[in-house]
Amino acid sequence: MARIVFVAAITVLLLLQCYVMAFHVRLHKLSKPLHRAAHSHNRREAVLMASRAVSVGIVGATGAVGEEILAVMQDRNFPASTVRLFASEKSAGRIVSTAKYGELTLEAFSFEVASSLDVVLLAVGGDFSLEWGERLSAAGVLVIDNSSAFRMRDDVPLVVPEINILAAKGKKLVANPNCTTAIALMALWPIHQKYKIKKAIISTYQAASGAGAPGMQELMDGMTSIVNGQPAVNSVFAHPLPYNLIPHIDVFQQNMYTKEEMKVTWESRKIMSSPDMKISVTAVRIPTLRAHSEAITLECEEKVSAQDVRELLRLSPGVDVVDDPLNKKYPMPINATGKYNIEVGRIRENDVFGEYGLDLFVCGDQVNNCCHTVCTMLLCSILPRTITYLLAAEGRCTECSHHRRATHVKKVGSS
Numbered sequence: 001m002a003r004i005v006f007v008a009a010i011t012v013l014l015l016l017q018c019y020v021m022a023f024h025v026r027l028h029k030l031s032k033p034l035h036r037a038a039h040s041h042n043r044r045e046a047v048l049m050a051s052r053a054v055s056v057g058i059v060g061a062t063g064a065v066g067e068e069i070l071a072v073m074q075d076r077n078f079p080a081s082t083v084r085l086f087a088s089e090k091s092a093g094r095i096v097s098t099a100k101y102g103e104l105t106l107e108a109f110s111f112e113v114a115s116s117l118d119v120v121l122l123a124v125g126g127d128f129s130l131e132w133g134e135r136l137s138a139a140g141v142l143v144i145d146n147s148s149a150f151r152m153r154d155d156v157p158l159v160v161p162e163i164n165i166l167a168a169k170g171k172k173l174v175a176n177p178n179c180t181t182a183i184a185l186m187a188l189w190p191i192h193q194k195y196k197i198k199k200a201i202i203s204t205y206q207a208a209s210g211a212g213a214p215g216m217q218e219l220m221d222g223m224t225s226i227v228n229g230q231p232a233v234n235s236v237f238a239h240p241l242p243y244n245l246i247p248h249i250d251v252f253q254q255n256m257y258t259k260e261e262m263k264v265t266w267e268s269r270k271i272m273s274s275p276d277m278k279i280s281v282t283a284v285r286i287p288t289l290r291a292h293s294e295a296i297t298l299e300c301e302e303k304v305s306a307q308d309v310r311e312l313l314r315l316s317p318g319v320d321v322v323d324d325p326l327n328k329k330y331p332m333p334i335n336a337t338g339k340y341n342i343e344v345g346r347i348r349e350n351d352v353f354g355e356y357g358l359d360l361f362v363c364g365d366q367v368n369n370c371c372h373t374v375c376t377m378l379l380c381s382i383l384p385r386t387i388t389y390l391l392a393a394e395g396r397c398t399e400c401s402h403h404r405r406a407t408h409v410k411k412v413g414s415s
């Protein structure tokens with residue numbers, strides 16, 4: 001009997017010890033972020049720090065967008081517990097040094113690894129996204145896809161955080177819009193809310209970076225060749241881009257618009273929940289390296305005043321009004337490069353549509369803007385304790401206005 005009591009007592013003691021140890025381990029894990037948060041001067045920072053840090057994978061990590069996502073995550077102090085970088089077999093094994101996340105090793109994509117992460121950012125082509133996006137989200141991973149694979153699917157939210165971040169709440173697969181769409185909508189959404197846009201005619205001036213690092217490289221190589229008396233050769237673009245412009249981005253559709261042009265139409269209608277808005281786009285590639293520009297003509301249902309629009313846009317998150325033409329101040333790609341905010345200017349009433357018409361010109365660093373969007377979605381969608389804090393009245397994300405100005409300017413053309 002004494003022996004049985006002795007064994008039972010030992011067992012109870014051991015169990016108690018295990019419980020106390022487990023409690024300590026848990027306390028230690030929890031206290032780390034809370035301790036750091038306690039030293040933060042900023043309540044927002046404290047909330048972020050106290051939220052569970054998440055594990056993040058970037059697929060396409062050596063591409064222009066993948067690299068920039070990593071840069072923006074660091075710039076915005078994204079609290080990742082782990083960052084895994086997936087690239088081609090050829091790049092696997094290479095070390096990427098980062099200031100915030102230490103030395104990261106590029107690895108070939110593996111479903112097993114990717115599906116063990118909290119979030120996977122797909123910065124690759126649509127075919128890859130179609131093959132893996134839903135499988136990853138079905139495995140419980142939050143997938144943010146940068147390709148056009150899922151953008152128009154009814155069950156997949158297409159998100160510009162300043163407009164419809166709430167659509168992403170609770171979803172495991174979220175699409176990031178075409179950069180040309182996102183840049184235009186940063187300016188058009190506030191105008192649409194106040195004046196109700198009926199028609200939009202958009203002409204784009206798109207930088208080589210829209211075609212990724214290879215596009216930028218082809219432009220720079222072509223410039224060098226021409227300076228050295230050689231012809232510029234092209235393989236990324238339909239024609240040589242230096243000293244030229246090309247009214248052809250992506251493939252032509254049956255209606256003779258290009259797919260890039262139709263993407264802006266389709267995506268804008270979906271994001272602004274305005275299926276009947278008339279939108280006509282002409283997309284043109286120009287020989288700038290980075291930052292897209294767009295000339296936009298609107299017809300609205302309500303009478304528009306250019307001065308009111310200027311004030312409205314000044315108060316809008318993610319937008320810098322640069323509109324002092326007499327002092328030569330207007331949006332230009334060279335100034336928009338490296339910024340998260342888009343620039344809007346040349347705001348004027350339009351002669352064709354009279355009191356209901358408006359013209360404006362926007363510029364945005366589409367690589368930065370797109371990566372900002374991805375990172376904002378990341379912040380807003382996956383940190384449950386943060387989401388209420390980040391979403392201000394009207395469903396806007398206060399985080400965007402807080403962080404939108406880039407503090408870094410990425411080295412142009414690096415891949």
Ligand code: 2RA
Pocket residue numbers: 178179180206207209210211249260
């Ligand atoms: C381009 N907007 O500029 C496209 C890239 N998504 O080619």
